[in-house]
Amino acid sequence: MIIVFKPKTKDEDVQKIVKQVEDEGLTTHIVVGTETTICGIIGDVTKVDPKQLEVSPVVDHVMRVSEPYKLANRAFHPEDSIIDVSGVKVGGDHLALIAGPCSVESKEQVIAIAREAKAAGANMLRGGAFKPRTSPYAFQGMGTAGLDILVAAKKETGLPIVSELMSADYIDEFNEKVDLVQIGARNMQNFDLLKEVGKRCTKPILLKRGLSATYEEWIMSAEYIMASGNPNVILCERGIRTFESYTRNTLDLQAIPVIKRLTHLPIIIDPSHAGGKWWLVEPMAKAAVAAGCDGLMIEVHNDPEHALCDGPQSLKPQKYTELLRQIKGIGEIVGKKI
Amino acid sequence: MIIVFKPKTKDEDVQKIVKQVEDEGLTTHIVVGTETTICGIIGDVTKVDPKQLEVSPVVDHVMRVSEPYKLANRAFHPEDSIIDVSGVKVGGDHLALIAGPCSVESKEQVIAIAREAKAAGANMLRGGAFKPRTSPYAFQGMGTAGLDILVAAKKETGLPIVSELMSADYIDEFNEKVDLVQIGARNMQNFDLLKEVGKRCTKPILLKRGLSATYEEWIMSAEYIMASGNPNVILCERGIRTFESYTRNTLDLQAIPVIKRLTHLPIIIDPSHAGGKWWLVEPMAKAAVAAGCDGLMIEVHNDPEHALCDGPQSLKPQKYTELLRQIKGIGEIVGKKI
Amino acid sequence: MIIVFKPKTKDEDVQKIVKQVEDEGLTTHIVVGTETTICGIIGDVTKVDPKQLEVSPVVDHVMRVSEPYKLANRAFHPEDSIIDVSGVKVGGDHLALIAGPCSVESKEQVIAIAREAKAAGANMLRGGAFKPRTSPYAFQGMGTAGLDILVAAKKETGLPIVSELMSADYIDEFNEKVDLVQIGARNMQNFDLLKEVGKRCTKPILLKRGLSATYEEWIMSAEYIMASGNPNVILCERGIRTFESYTRNTLDLQAIPVIKRLTHLPIIIDPSHAGGKWWLVEPMAKAAVAAGCDGLMIEVHNDPEHALCDGPQSLKPQKYTELLRQIKGIGEIVGKKI
Amino acid sequence: MIIVFKPKTKDEDVQKIVKQVEDEGLTTHIVVGTETTICGIIGDVTKVDPKQLEVSPVVDHVMRVSEPYKLANRAFHPEDSIIDVSGVKVGGDHLALIAGPCSVESKEQVIAIAREAKAAGANMLRGGAFKPRTSPYAFQGMGTAGLDILVAAKKETGLPIVSELMSADYIDEFNEKVDLVQIGARNMQNFDLLKEVGKRCTKPILLKRGLSATYEEWIMSAEYIMASGNPNVILCERGIRTFESYTRNTLDLQAIPVIKRLTHLPIIIDPSHAGGKWWLVEPMAKAAVAAGCDGLMIEVHNDPEHALCDGPQSLKPQKYTELLRQIKGIGEIVGKKI
Known part of the structure; x- marks a missing residue:
């Protein structure tokens, strides 16, 4: 200093x-x-x-002349961390392919999407049971019943489950039912929640970047979880807020090389939430893999026109299948196996 | 639509x-x-x-052609809301003058500052017992013991207490000990917390604007609290994140006329956190009152060089006293009584 | 409306x-x-x-229900525009590969770099003769002498020349010596200059996006040039200003699909200026091609440690050669020939 | 370093x-x-x-441990610079009150507004003859004819003239007809123009802050003018670009104390362009004076509903008169005489 x-x-x-x-x-x-x-x-x-x-x-x-984080710092842990999500590896030369609907709506819906996603090549299933919504009048998710539907889809397809936790009150239930526990962008600096998932979560954490969080703040939030006892943190870039309003957010793909230089943690990209438009998902997913990300989280819905939430940014299963074909080729060039 | x-x-x-x-x-x-x-x-x-x-x-x-909020909307409630904080009125032609240390550090400290702040003209006492900190290694506040010190200071001075709530687990305690419950900028979209303070808090809520929250999102968070049952919400602008890095944040004083046009809720300004430098507090406090705000929340510390948190943005009591003298004059010109 | x-x-x-x-x-x-x-x-x-x-x-x-631009609007010109830069095509399935030093420093330097860039696969040569610098005390470029060096390098290698024009006073000279006339980010809304290059420039224009320009403003600046008489405009994304300060700017790759949807103009990416660090150039260049861009403008320098300007973001020729090998593979997958 | x-x-x-x-x-x-x-x-x-x-x-x-600017730096020039604009002093305890229409439209209009502005207390007249417009299809100003109208209004009222220069080609004409030469926000880093006005302008320069310029970049642009030979620079904050889209820009009043700490130059505020709505002008003008600015530039129009440009942000003369009454009171409190 x-x-x-x-x-x-x-x-x-x-x-x-x-x-x-x-x-x-x-x-x-x-x-x-x-x-x-x-x-x-x-x-x-x-x-x-x-x-x-x-x-x-x-x-x-x-x-300051050095970074304020220790556990997440690559300087003290030069090799890539590879996180095991119920058998699916994330980091190193592995590529996590997480797909599924924004919200869990019904058992039929989730199982149908899970099957198609798996057939396309996805290796994890996402689905929101508890939904952070800007408006108190919007659909807030199915809650516990939604988690049970995800568990049923896992039983059918074998795909590990990713879902968002919004309150420490549900940690025990998530430990039981979910394989990768998401902390949403709006809770990235909900420090009480970070401490609790650090202490009590037995599953890896997927930590989304806050809408206007700097790299350092984001890493410090990972450090909170790690310092509280849970070393298994995967970072997820999902777009940052800028002056541009044509897109919902601006996807920051420089985050990939920067995070890999500063930390040893895996980083995955969510192109669906960043742009908010389905036609941005495909080019941005390919770009993310070319830039060296460790995974993609993509919204896939079999009927986006009637989705209860975020339909406009969802891909239909057929488009997702085509996308993964190209992703595979790009992954090979940059050293990721699928 | x-x-x-x-x-x-x-x-x-x-x-x-x-x-x-x-x-x-x-x-x-x-x-x-x-x-x-x-x-x-x-x-x-x-x-x-x-x-x-x-x-x-x-x-x-x-x-959309109309706003997504109803309860907070001035269109359906044309008069200013005046919120009663244990006898101190906020809104209309009343000016809330909230002062105190960033963190509660000791009983002697808080009582000394409270007395000086009151003598200067403050009508509420602030103090952090639970502190949101970017680093897990930084001082996290005294917790419950800190609240008890604030209660003691209230007994001494009669000043109502403002303090930040970070977890719904403490709502009962805050209902008992605190007069105005602050929701911090980083929790502005912690929707579970908003719902809980809406349902269970018996005291008014001071809702800080998120670091990159739009006016509409901020008002929607107030709407969450109001729709959950607590109509007594005061908004607090504390600086937004921009590209400028010389100051901590950019204080957005246009928020004052905008919030007053769109909603009927009071809005107060926190110039201490916005700029992060004590010499910005005085000109920005005067500017805020000139622009028509309903109150000021200012960090006052009797020994900023040894404060445990945010010393650089704290005023010494003597400077605060001088400031309030000028504030009084400006308040008279713009129709606020002190 | x-x-x-x-x-x-x-x-x-x-x-x-x-x-x-x-x-x-x-x-x-x-x-x-x-x-x-x-x-x-x-x-x-x-x-x-x-x-x-x-x-x-x-x-x-x-x-408004429709866009304020006409000539650049894809709605009225559904096919991709393909711009001819002295024989090198930009747009459609063509990929422009522009390389060279930030500033022209000497004849030996430029010719050496131009040869190596061409051998690696570059098809245009960039070099700054007139340099926009934040400080009046920084090196301002060699001016006309710099242009003559570029012309000599073109004679040697056959590569068309890209260079920045900062004042309408030099348009005649640029018409004679330069093949693609760059308008820099800081002049994107220098409307007098836009009108003049529209009226008097006989060469295509490379219009960089301003540091905080919206897509619409950027397209409107292209519209200025087109409406003034020069239809040959190529857009160049070079990073936008956000709150993040670890990188110089945030590269916005969503610009690629967005610009292609809204306009018929080609869009190329400058990953060197965006991040300001050489180790960001490689992953971002690959990402840009995967996302469908029409070209890359990359700073290549044979001795970055002694460059007069922007050395930290320059690639050595060997790294550039390796990069183009991977770019070629990614280009094939997304339908670009090299 | x-x-x-x-x-x-x-x-x-x-x-x-x-x-x-x-x-x-x-x-x-x-x-x-x-x-x-x-x-x-x-x-x-x-x-x-x-x-x-x-x-x-x-x-x-x-x-770096010290600033990159010298001539503008307060460290080497501790007293406030006071700039003389054809007899009207700007800086120190003087308050510049610049009023007038966004665009010059006709002689009758300008003279009528100038008279009313002067009667209200304004001490300079603004009016755009050359207009920077985002769209090539929008009204671009009356040009030279507009300047002549301003000269006529000066003859009538004695008010010095402020007008924007967009191209170095007009410097001689501005030297003859205009008292304070404005460089607009979009030209803040048009370095060729800055050098030319530094070398050839015989009148003081009003340098507007770019839409996303940092304090340091803004000061460096002033340094360009000063280093080129013209020491008489007044800075003007006019709002910066943020994520908020309800207002046109976010007025950054912290710029006032920051600029005064870092430089010795006067700073004035343009509340009309910042918010883009007339009802924001009044509270922000009062706030700016309370924060210690050296002047206000406000759009006043006698018929905003039929203005050719920026009517929505213009005050009618009567409102301006009322505003100056309150400004006078606030100015007295903070040590400015009117």
């Missing part, structure tokens, strides 16, 4: 700050420049709050 | 959509333009999901 | 607006809803300024 | 970089930390391009 002092700070004022830092057991190193004096801090800088040092009237600003 | 059809849509395809809408008990009205045909929908359009209609290959897009 | 009136607007006030619109030779159509009255306008709505109608106190808002 | 090396960089690699820096005549200072080695650079760091150092595979990143 580096303290940058204001121009013309007196030596005695610099020394006061130095003493404050050294009292925490850290070592300091002063560099006197032509205009500015700086102070390098050596040791376990997590003991020092940079914001706090900036309160001093002689401190201009404080800069 | 208006359906815009794609250019050259056949009449029979238009009629199919019309039938689908009329089957929901709504009336339609077709307007054939030179390039485009549109269909106006009359009746209770909450029955129709515009996203769903857009799935149809003949529909270009669907536009 | 649709006028949405405020709730409870009197019929006579509606009629006043109707008259105003019909006086412009347009036809109107009133739909009276339960809460709101709307008015559809039929005819050449470019005669009506929606912003102007919104001044009326009885008008809530005005919505 | 500080170089942060990658963890585990070998000493010999550090020394190579050190040598490279010292060859530029600079002094270095190495600090070896527990995880990372850093190198402080002392001397005239404008000789070093931080981006260039980051190309090295052993350099993690490079951080």
